[in-house]
Amino acid sequence: MKHVVLSALLVGLTCNALGADLTVVSFGGASKAAQSKAFFKPFEQTTNKQLIVGEWNGEMGKIKAMVDTQSVVWDVVQIEGSELMRGCEEGLFEKIDPSLFSGAADYVPGTLTECGAGVLAWSMVITYDSNRLKVAPSGWGDFWDLQKYPGKRALRKGAKYTLEIALLADGVAPDQLYKVLGTPEGVARAFQKLDQIKKSIQWWESGAQPLQFLASGDVVMSTAYNGRVFAAQQEGAAMKPVWNGSLYSIDSWTIPKGSANKRLAQEFMAFTLRPEQQKIHTELLGYGSTNVKTNALLSPDLVTQLNTAPQNMSAAFPLDLGFWADHGEDLEERFIVWAAK
Numbered sequence: 001m002k003h004v005v006l007s008a009l010l011v012g013l014t015c016n017a018l019g020a021d022l023t024v025v026s027f028g029g030a031s032k033a034a035q036s037k038a039f040f041k042p043f044e045q046t047t048n049k050q051l052i053v054g055e056w057n058g059e060m061g062k063i064k065a066m067v068d069t070q071s072v073v074w075d076v077v078q079i080e081g082s083e084l085m086r087g088c089e090e091g092l093f094e095k096i097d098p099s100l101f102s103g104a105a106d107y108v109p110g111t112l113t114e115c116g117a118g119v120l121a122w123s124m125v126i127t128y129d130s131n132r133l134k135v136a137p138s139g140w141g142d143f144w145d146l147q148k149y150p151g152k153r154a155l156r157k158g159a160k161y162t163l164e165i166a167l168l169a170d171g172v173a174p175d176q177l178y179k180v181l182g183t184p185e186g187v188a189r190a191f192q193k194l195d196q197i198k199k200s201i202q203w204w205e206s207g208a209q210p211l212q213f214l215a216s217g218d219v220v221m222s223t224a225y226n227g228r229v230f231a232a233q234q235e236g237a238a239m240k241p242v243w244n245g246s247l248y249s250i251d252s253w254t255i256p257k258g259s260a261n262k263r264l265a266q267e268f269m270a271f272t273l274r275p276e277q278q279k280i281h282t283e284l285l286g287y288g289s290t291n292v293k294t295n296a297l298l299s300p301d302l303v304t305q306l307n308t309a310p311q312n313m314s315a316a317f318p319l320d321l322g323f324w325a326d327h328g329e330d331l332e333e334r335f336i337v338w339a340a341k
Contacts, residue, residue: 020052026078028055034284039272072258075265082324088115094255111290116252117269121288123307126242128221139244140169154222157203159335166193174317230286243312249319
C-alpha cells in the first residue's frame with residue numbers, strides 16, 4: 001500500500017511539473033501570495049522562465065521518497081533550518097555554489113549554508129488580541145499564569161519551540177537553555193512544566209490557526225509566527241506581539257538531490273535574495289530580511305516593527321538548529337506520546 005501511495009504522489013507531482021522550467025514549493029498561505037509578488041512573477045518576467053509553484057507542510061518524508069526513488073520533481077523547496085541541516089547531512093539536498101550569490105557580507109550570518117540560501121528571518125512570539133486582553137502579557141511566565149490570564153492558550157503541536165518555551169517559563173536562562181534541554185533531567189523538567197497547563201492548551205498545527213483562535217476568542221494568547229501577526233495587523237486586527245523571550249531562526253531555499261535544474265534553481269534562489277526583491281517580501285510579510293542592504297530600502301517605521309529590529313532582537317534568542325538536527329526525532333516521538341496521554 002505504501003508503494004501505491006508513493007507512486008500516486010510522484011505521478012501527481014510529475015504531472016504538475018510538466019512544461020515548467022522550475023518547480024518551487026513553499027509553505028503556502030499569505031507567504032505564498034507574498035512570494036508570488038516578490039519572487040515568482042518578477043523572476044518569470046526577468047528570465048522568461050515558467051515556474052510551477054506548490055505547497056507543503058515540511059514533511060521530510062516526501063523529499064526522501066523522491067530522492068530515494070530518483071523521482072525528484074521539486075527543484076526548490078522552502079525549509080526550516082533544522083530540517084535543512086539534517087537533510088543536508090543525510091544527502092537529501094544538493095550543495096550550493098556560493099559563487100552564484102553575492103558576497104557573504106551582504107547577508108545576515110547563517111544565510112548561506114552548505115545546502116541552503118536563507119530567504120527570511122522569522123520569530124516565534126507570544127501574541128494576543130489587545131481588544132480582548134487589556135493587560136499585555138510580558139513573557140512566558142504570564143503565558144503559564146492561569147490565575148492572571150484564565151482561559152485557553154495555544155501552542156504549536158510539536159516538541160520544537162514548545163520544550164524551549166516550557167523551560168524559559170520555568171526560569172531557565174536563555175544561554176543555558178540547550179544545555180539543560182540536552183539532559184534527561186531537562187527534558188523531564190520541560191514536560192513537567194507543560195503538565196501544569198496541559199488542560200488549558202489548544203494546539204495549533206498550521207501557521208494560520210493561532211490568529212484564527214485569537215480572533216474567535218477561543219484562546220487568550222498564543223504562540224505565532226511574527227509574520228502572521230504582521231499580516232493580521234495589516235488587515236486591521238488588534239493583534240500584538242510580545243518580543244520578550246521570542247525564538248528566531250532562518251527559513252531557507254534548498255534543492256532536493258537529483259533536481260534536473262540545479263543551476264536555474266540557484267539562479268532563482270540568488271534572485272530572491274536581492275535587496276530589491278527582499279524589500280517587497282518584507283513589506284508584505286513583516287519577516288526580517290536576510291540581505292543586510294534591504295533595511296535601507298524600507299521605511300523607518302516598518303524597520304522598527306520587524307523581528308530583526310535591534311530592540312526586538314535584544315529580547316530574543318536563536319533556535320539551536322544543531323540541537324534539533326541531533327535530538328529532534330527522539331524528542332518529537334516523546335512529545336507525541338506525552339500529548340496523547
